[in-house]
Amino acid sequence: MTRLGQVGLGPWGRNLARNFDDLGDLAWLCDVEEERRAEAAQRHSARMTGHFDDLLADDTVEAVVIATPVPTHFDLARRSLEAGKHVFVEKPAAMRGTEMEELAELAEQRGRVLMPGHLLLYHPGVQKLKEIVASGELGEVLYMYGNRQNLGTFRTNENALWSLGVHDLSVLLHLVDEEPVEVRAQGNSFLHPGVEDVVFCYLRFPSGKMAHMHLSWLDPHKIRRITVVGNDRMAVFDDMERERKITVYDNWRTRTGEIYSPQVDTTEPLRLECRHFLSLVAGEGDPHKAARDAIPVVRALEQLQASLESVPA
C-alpha cells in the first residue's frame, strides 16, 4: 500500500483525504490552521502537523497529495518532487506554462509521478465522450463548447476562469488533442473587485475547430455541460443528468436521426482519479502523461487570463 502525506484540509482536501485513506496508507495530514487539523483528526488516524517539511522529511512517505490554494501548488509540488516524492496536486498544478513545464521535467528527471487533479478526465462520462469523438462517430469535429454556470459559491481568491474554466479547458483540449492557436476572454467582476465571476472564452485550434466556454457563478442556471458538434453527429455530456450523462444526436443533416444515450459507469470520478494516481505510483501506465498533458492547459489558462486583463472592465 502506498504511504501518503496530504497537505491542505479545506473542503476539497477533505474529499481527497477520505479517498486516499480508503485506498492507501494515509500517514500524515498537514494544514497550517489548527482548527482544520483538529477537525480532520476526528476522521483520520494519520499524524497531524502544521509544517509541510515534516511530510518531506519522512523517508517512509512515498507520495504527497497537495490540496492547498492554487498559488501555492507550484512551490509545494516542486519541493515534493525534489524530496523524491510522487505528487498528486490539485488543478491547476501551476499558474504559468513555464512552471508547468518545469514540474513535468523535474518529475521525469527524478522518475516520479506528477499527476495534476484534472478530475473530469477521470469522469466515465467524459471518457465515453472521448471514445465517441476518437471513434469518428461524430464525423469531423466542427466546434465544441462548455457551460459551467451556477449561483455561488462566490470565490474571492480565484476568478471563474481559474476556478471553473480549468475543468472545461482540460476536457476540450483532451477531446481534440490540439493546442489552441488563438484564445480570447472577456469577463467582469460584478461581486468582488478584481475577481471575475462571469467569463466568456473563445479558442481556435490549428485544424480550424473552435471552442467556447461560458463560466460563471452568477447565473440562475446550474449547468455542467460540454457539447461537441461534428459534421455527422452531435454529442452532449451533461453532468447534471443523473442517468443520461451522454446523449448522441444522430445524423443532423437529414434531420431524421435518432437520439441515444450510451451506458456510463456511475463510480465517483474522484474515486477513479485517486485510484489512477495510486496505480501510476505502483508502476502501471505512463507515469508522465498526465503532467505533459497539463502543460497546454496551463498555457491556455495563462493566455486567457492575459486576454481577460487586456480588456478594460
Ligand SMILES: NC(=O)c1ccc[n+]([C@@H]2O[C@H](COP(=O)([O-])OP(=O)(O)OC[C@H]3O[C@@H](n4cnc5c(N)ncnc54)[C@H](O)[C@@H]3O)[C@@H](O)[C@H]2O)c1
Ligand atoms: N477538482 C475539483 O473539482 C476541485 C474542487 C474544489 C477545489 N479544488 C481545488 O482543491 C484545492 C483546495 O480547495 P479548497 O476549497 O479545499 O481550498 P481552501 O482554501 O478552503 O483550503 C486550503 C487549505 O490549505 C491550507 N494551506 C494553505 N497553504 C498551506 C501550506 N503551505 N501548508 C499547509 N496548509 C496550507 C489552508 O489553511 C486551508 O485549510 C484548490 O486548489 C482548489 O482549486 C478542486
